[in-house]
Amino acid sequence: MLKRTFVALTLTGSVAALALVGATCGAASAFPQPPSKVGIATTTALPAAVRDAKFVNQNGTPETLGALKGKTVFLVPLLTLCGDTCPFTSGNLLQLQTKVNAAKASNIEIITIDVDPYRDTVARISAYSKLIGANFQIWTESGPTTTPYITDKEFASKNPIGKGDKNTNLTTIEKFLGWTVQVVPQSVPAPNDWMAPHDLLSYDINHSDGFWIIGANQSVRFVSGDLPAFTGTLSKVLSTFMGYKSNIYNSPVYKGGWTPSEAIQALEWAANEKL
Numbered sequence: 001m002l003k004r005t006f007v008a009l010t011l012t013g014s015v016a017a018l019a020l021v022g023a024t025c026g027a028a029s030a031f032p033q034p035p036s037k038v039g040i041a042t043t044t045a046l047p048a049a050v051r052d053a054k055f056v057n058q059n060g061t062p063e064t065l066g067a068l069k070g071k072t073v074f075l076v077p078l079l080t081l082c083g084d085t086c087p088f089t090s091g092n093l094l095q096l097q098t099k100v101n102a103a104k105a106s107n108i109e110i111i112t113i114d115v116d117p118y119r120d121t122v123a124r125i126s127a128y129s130k131l132i133g134a135n136f137q138i139w140t141e142s143g144p145t146t147t148p149y150i151t152d153k154e155f156a157s158k159n160p161i162g163k164g165d166k167n168t169n170l171t172t173i174e175k176f177l178g179w180t181v182q183v184v185p186q187s188v189p190a191p192n193d194w195m196a197p198h199d200l201l202s203y204d205i206n207h208s209d210g211f212w213i214i215g216a217n218q219s220v221r222f223v224s225g226d227l228p229a230f231t232g233t234l235s236k237v238l239s240t241f242m243g244y245k246s247n248i249y250n251s252p253v254y255k256g257g258w259t260p261s262e263a264i265q266a267l268e269w270a271a272n273e274k275l
Helices: 014-020 048-052 086-102 122-132 152-156 168-177 236-242 260-271
Strands: 040-045 055-057 072-078 108-114 137-141 181-185 203-207 211-214 219-224
Touching: 048 168, 072 086, 072 260, 086 108, 086 122, 086 236, 086 260, 108 168, 122 137, 122 236, 211 260, 219 260
Parallel strands: 072 108, 108 137
Antiparallel strands: 040 219, 055 137, 072 211, 181 203, 211 219
């Protein structure tokens, strides 16, 4: 299995700070609030900069969170070259979107926001979408992104963390939601790029996991920093990329993490809609 690169949710963003002091949870819901083991309830309005941050989806269509006012948005960080948690996150999202579709819940959107825009171009997220048979949206940042790098001095340090892979739209989301996104050295031996099997990966990304729910009124309603507890079948290509011998998971790799059923509970509470 590839070396795991995970950074737990850091409660430093505007959302997390308000959640910790017990912010009120907005309009009453007919559905029970998820327990604290799943995540934290909050109500924190999206600032204009976050609403207007520019993205593009796997079909090449421009997107903003502000354009989704009136809808409940289930949001997760993701990158297509993650060799540990992201494929399991995608697996949970496939199950979650299938449930939402079956309920004909047109006012709920399941979206991933990319944390590696330098590599994750529209062409790559489109290829990833087709690879996994995505039924949810995958967004990557618009605008210029700096080349990721790690200096010789950083490489020599005990825990090297590099600079780069910076995009103003990603930075805006990171700061507000409290995401941690860090460029780090690639594990040795370096894995091959699943999209271009002849190419070895040159760097990795440490990033936060979990999910965030944005309400129809454009405020964050719920925050979870858990890993995905996935059971089911993944793409064989991604399982091979991660170093697993099988793509069938009868028990979750990350026990105690968030499940599709827990995500449904959080969505029902936030959207006040049966799924």
